[in-house]
Amino acid sequence: MSQVAVEAPPKGGFSFDLCRRNGMLSKKGVPPPSYRKTGTTIVGLIFQDGVILGADTRATEGPIVCDKNCEKIHYMAPNIYCCGAGTAADTEAVTDMVSSQLQLHRYHTGRESRVVTALTLLKSHLFKYQGHVQAALVLGGVDANGPHLHTIYPHGSTDTLPFATMGSGSLAAMSVFESKYREGLTKEEGIKLVCEAICSGIFNDLGSGSNVDVCVITKGQKEYLRNHQLPNPRTYVSSKRFSFPKKTEVLLTRITPLKEMVEVIGGGDIMEE
């Protein structure tokens, strides 16, 4: 029997044309667009009356610093904050989304949000996307059950720890925690240790830099210490003022009124009923 099956154009459904185009482009060596990544140092620890979170403030795109003073400690609930590392858009989107869900949940229940609720919402979203939502998080807060600190990895796994670090500077920061953390730190000692861990990331990891942000959460209150330390001021300012004298030379000015460009081609059919 001769082949009679004719390839009919598919009706409806999804179009995967762009997948083929993207595949062809990447085969020809056109790189996909780069994302803003927060090569980051973020940390958190539990102290005697709550949780302290810390973060650097550098955002990078490849080797270029694209934001020298960004905020990486995100609001989740009045008693819960979350540090984000990874692709900036993902950490921002996932924390915003979950904080909205928590707000609605609070309206619904009339109770303070719990850290495990935030944890479960975050991990189930990240697990669903199988690591493609590139958000590595340090989640901390104080709720009815006391202080809690968790780390959440992009694939959706979570850990519960007394001290935690994340991001490209996590190894530098963890070395500080592993040598100096102990149980029952006071608030001042805790802030000092968090700052030291963040600074270790700032100075030893190229993906981290600029300033130190700290957030202290205790039972019933929190302190967001934006730019708690500024260890990297500009090192040289010229006494001379620079001028930028060379302007783009205007060679010709011609203004074409837009209406002259409109060309009316025939008259359409008269609408009938």
Next chain:
Amino acid sequence: MDLGKVNLDAPHSMGTTIIGVTYNGGVVLGADSRTSTGVYVANRASDKITQLTDNVFVCRSGSAADSQIVSDYVRYFLHQHTIQLGQPATVKVAANLVRLLAYNNKNMLQTGMIVGGWDKYEGGKIYGVPLGGTIIEQPFSIGGSGSSYLYGFFDQAWKEGMTKDEAEQLVVKAVSLAIARDGASGGVVRTVIINSEGVTRNFYPGDKLPLWHEELEPHNSLLDILNSTSPEPMNI
């Protein structure tokens, strides 16, 4: 090794040693506490023995994310089941739920588990649920990367009708043996004992474990030695 190439993007996996052993009154579960991303130890004190119901626990190995999601679902289903039944779920039901999820989603999951617990019908039971979603009822089960060092040891050391203490000592010894040889296992040893009387959790710190062939005595961190005021700080 190039420390600049530490891959923190790698999914979290628990290169693990997990063990479940039956004894004459119940079961003993055991696990190490290392969770790693590539060569970096992301958590040195993790708890891989997760509670499913009052009387059933599960030891998790493989991808941390996958095994957490599976045990979260199973716990949820078992809670419903317990309410509907009006009595505790059996170990067999728990193990079959784990198997159901592991088998139906075998393309998505990279996790092997050991379910262990006690119920009034069958007493202490251990079920192994390895990678593809098979279920095997066993008198003892070992899993994770460290288990390859333990097959021979268990063939030799496991005995029918051990006492609780014998079984627990066997588990602690086996996990410490695996920690000594398997680079992906480490940290502390955690055990859970489940029998008709309830649940006992035990914790064996890494520096209190028995030392095996060519292992060195633990000593103070160099930082402690430098900070101490002894006359010869470098004389370790």
Next chain:
Amino acid sequence: MTKQQANWSPYDNNGGSCVAIAGADYCVMAADTRMSSGYNILTREYSKICKLADKAVMASSGFQADVNALQKQLAAKHLTYQHQHNKQMSCPAMAQLLSNTLYYKRFFPYYAFNVLGGLDSEGKGCVFTYDAVGSYERVGYSSQGSGSTLIMPFLDNQLKSPSPLLLPAQDAVTPLSESEAVDLVKTVFASATERDIYTGDKLEIVVLNAGGIHREYMELRKD
């Protein structure tokens, strides 16, 4: 037999930026002293500036192992030259030698991005800028390395003559005084360090003029 593919690279990029500015009677060379690999800092005090002859200084970024091999090769060639001619090599001669040395390894290049600066036979500042395989050009100022994309447009804006098509051709050297050039170099490095993660720690400035070679340092951000 299956084809094997190398899963390692003989090259690394150790980052860093270099700048050179030539004036009427001086030449300013500058480079930061950070050496890094990936997101790690290997050292904060590594000099990228190398004196090749009395009036020829090279600043190099890229792969410092290759830079080191290149410097050694040039030093050996220069020693031979001194034995044969009983004098130091001039800067333009060194420029040609550097080009030849780079091109010699055309198909397994030195992963080195160089600027050569010094004084020519008339005592005028000169700067030569290179690619990795030996293409070179005499210019009034240049920048190479990880921060060059940030530095070069600023130098162009401040130093480039009105139009390259103006006749008669303008002198290659910049109109700045020596102290103005040093000030400009400090500014561009402080700025590049703000935005380039591979530039930082310390700035090394080498000034060549009739009085000889002088060196000074300035602190940069260390994050």
